[in-house]
Amino acid sequence: MSYEIKLDIFEGPLDLLLYLIRKNEIDIYNIPIALITAQYLAYLEMMRSLNLDLAGEYLVLASTLIHIKSKLLLPPDESEGEEEEGEDPRAELVQQLLEYQIFKEAALRLENRPLLERDVFTRGAPGEAPSAAEEEGEAMMEVGVFELVAAFRRIVAGFDRPEELEIDAEKMSLADRINEIMEMLSEKQQMTFVELIGDRTDRRRIIYTFLAILELMKLRMIRAYQSGPFGAIRLFLAVEG
Amino acid sequence: MEEKVAIIEALIFASETPLTAERVVEILPGTDKKEIVLLFGELVREYEQRGSGVCLREIAGGFQFRTRADLAPWIRKLKTGRPAMLSQAALETLAVVAYRQPLVKAEIDRIRGVDVSGALKGLLEKKLVRIVGRKDVPGKPIIYGTTRKFLEVFNLRDLSELPTLRELKDLQE
Structure with missing residues (x-):
């Protein structure tokens, strides 16, 4: 059987x-x-x-x-009280x-919706839209903390002239800087490390920018790519949005 | 006026991603968003009335030419390979994220009654779901949400185009 x-x-x-x-x-x-x-x-x-x-x-x-x-x-449990009719x-x-x-x-x-590449098609579209990194034309590799630290050193070395290190009364918090960076990135899609720091070169700003980038990378909200050794480090939002 | 419509049509055609009104305003000097939105609407109607095999759809906040859904069998003959389909587990997980976002994984686990790690990982890899941030509670769990690509793949203008949970609930009763 x-x-x-x-x-x-x-x-x-x-x-x-x-x-x-x-x-x-x-x-x-x-x-x-x-x-x-x-x-x-x-x-x-x-x-x-x-x-x-x-x-x-x-x-x-x-x-x-x-x-x-x-x-x-x-x-029913008596101790639960009689007002509740025992749920x-x-x-x-x-x-x-x-x-x-x-x-x-x-x-x-x-x-059941008309799905892309199953029911509806865009003009000669490949399977997937290329990500911002791929659109760069040259192969980009993802960078880690060490490359970022090296870039940070180069930037600080370039800026470190004493007369520019004036005391800045402006209060800045890491959270503010993180938000600023996320805003700038969602607007521009990608920015280099140097662009993010901007032309104001006070030490605190550089350090906060660096810390914010590290934090955002840890949270996987942004990604850093580099087109080759010593190439400019570009930061992207981790996903489109 | 007619020239502008032609320019917009060409821009949409040439654009790789859904073209937004903002982008057109940047390209066409002396126009404003309101005007462009009107012209988009005009184009949409034009394609509809013509009974065209291509329609202009509002997708993820922009406009894109897409083939008519009922013509899919022919286009599939043209294309090689089968479209990548999502598993039932992935679809259910995606539905929970789409409706309840932003949310943490534990909430998806609870609703589906299973551990959704695998399904969620697949959706992240396919870029249908993204990490939105972290919740400010002990353990800082990751918060998830859907992506722009989710709207593109599911042919959606925005999330509000999905039936509401109430509509789905009423349907069952």
Whole structure:
């Protein structure tokens, strides 16, 4: 005797649960927990016997279901006070299912839109629009902290004339500088390190600019590229936006 | 006037990315945004009325020529290779990001009931989702949002062109 097993692919425990609810034609607001729990566990058993990788999330939901089932069996807890009519232990799960269902529908709507390169096409478009770095024409390589430090040294060496290091009463914070840099970059798409510092060469500004760039790189909000050793370092927003 | 429409048409044709009204104003001296938007509208109608195989669509805040969706079977014959499709997991993750942005990964995990690390990584690589910043709570979790490319790929003018969550909810009841 041979079985033919048709296994629906589920996107996760919530998906499986929704499937069971639909299959049994159950009202989502009034889930017969005992029935659904039994079917859910049977599915897990089947998946296990097929050596399918059973993600931990499936087990978490299984324990949630069993927990709800046990709560429904027990008499209402007296200590919880009588003013509350004892909330339905299923309520939270139902809420989660409803929310997930909406996003499943949203995903379906997205997929049914006229998609670029599937349903609609632009003029002789390649698969992907080239990124700003690729448009530069020459190959750019991503630079790390060390190249930046080297560039920083070169700039400071170039500027470091004592008469320009006047005391600047202007208050500057790192956060302000970060915001300024992000603003400038979203406007111009790309800037060199030198451009970002500008022609005002007080030490504090240079240092804050440098720190802001390091911070932004750490956060992966900007990327630094260089066209070759000692080439100008160009900074780009990490992604278009 | 007619000359301006022709110039704009040519600009859109030659532009690699959706062309914004701001960009046209930069190029065409003596015009303003309002005028350009009107001319864009005129062009859109012209292409529609002509029953053209190419239509002018507003995409991600700019305008771009795109082939008519119902002609896709012919164009696919021209193109080699199959279009890269997103998996169901990726689509669901993308939907959650699109509607709930800006948001952290834990929120996506909660809504989908699974760990979305893999799906999210794929979406970041495809540049459909981007890192917007970090949330100012312990651990500084990363905040995600959709990109301009997301609008381009899904043929959207802006996010408001998507059906609202309420509309989707009502549909189910």
